[in-house]
Amino acid sequence: MPEGDSIWRAAAELHKALAGQTLRSSDFRVPRFATLDLAGWTVSEVVPRGKHLLMRLLAPAEAAPGALTIHSHLKMEGSWQVYAPGGRWRKPGHTARCVLRTATADVVGFSLGTLEVIPTPDESRVVGHLGPDLLGPDWDAEEAVRRLRTAPDTPIGVALLDQRNLAGIGNIYRCEACFLAGVHPAAPVSAVPDLAGMLTEAKVLLEANLGPGRRITRRTGLPGVRGLPRPGYWVYGREHQPCLRCGTPIRRAALGPASGLEDRIIYFCPKCQPSPPADATEIS
Ligand SMILES: [Zn+2]
Structure with a gap:
């Protein structure tokens, strides 16, 4: 199981690469979300919750208002990596589960234990059971x-x-x-x-x-x-x-x-x- 500091660092790196950026394309390589296309959505922030990663996105301006969260958990083997656009991946392509492309970066999630896209208001369904987060702003x-x-x-x-x-x-x-x-x-x-x-x-x-x-x-x-x-x-x-x-x-x-x-x-x-x-x- 990854340690909380690993998740915190991963979230910080992803936030730096993605926050404020609009997705040019998304590719979810899991059956449930294989047809989902988040092109035009803008990443507002990436936050860690315990060992979970939450990437929050806002709908394109021309669409109906909405907010989605890409929820992932690394489990034992998973990782997110940030590349320059078109950069060569350091992990085998068949282990990629999610590919997000912006004008400035390709972000790829490999071997993720959990990957799902949920309405942002429903986040408590996936992380609401967690106790206080040692690295969270609300540590209690x-x-x-x-x-x-x-x-x-x-x-x-x-x-x-x-x-x-x-x-x-x-x-x-x-x-x-x-x-x-x-x-x-x-x-x-x-x-x-x-x-x-x-x-x-x-x-x-x-x-x-x-x-x-x-x-x-x-x-x-x-x-x-x-x-x-x-x-x-x-x-x-x-x-x-x-x-x-x-x-x-x-x-x-x-x-x-x-x-x-x-x-x-x-x-x-x-x-x-x-x-x-x-x-x-x-x-x-
Ligand atoms: Zn001793």
Whole structure:
């Protein structure tokens, strides 16, 4: 699952390329919208909502007033790319699901998990279930904590990924936030001493990665740990490497329902994040 910062960056790039531009052509390569033609429609804005992208368009001046939204979700493999008009695509053409052309850019969506066009007033149907967005203008920590607490027995590592509680956290930030809070990902929500503090930490990590360059969560030291670590991750992807707080080898395990294999993998320090309950099965 993509992280919220990836979606935020994708939306910013698409907004820069498309906002204020009138489409010269549109090509939806999914059966449901194969005959839809949005030529003449103008993109008003592109906004992220959790891991969803919303491209909002206004009807041509000569047509009846209307507003449509191209709603997409990248899932595991999807991406949007911006090219100069006629530019050579960097992905195979058969994976393209949507091609939007303006006077200044070709914008192509590849391998999108979700792609649909809906009336803009109906957006709440596709993103209304989302909890507060960590990167959204309306972030509400109290509401996110309230939603998390409605299922106190759920493992915190599962609850953080559930976009109905809060939107924007993928597997990387889930693992890193649990480490920084000293909480095992399989610990129940009710056992997390400072939920609000944990979410604040996750928000800081996400916000620090909105600029260009690779994602980094480890850019400052830890209390009680001498020296600055090299930039990177605290625990994610660091199986068998020493914990940067205590030196214990980082472990990798599976957690939660087997819906998406990628999202089940957790990384943690068994010493700094103690008491893994029985349902965190070691797979390494
Ligand atoms: Zn440790």
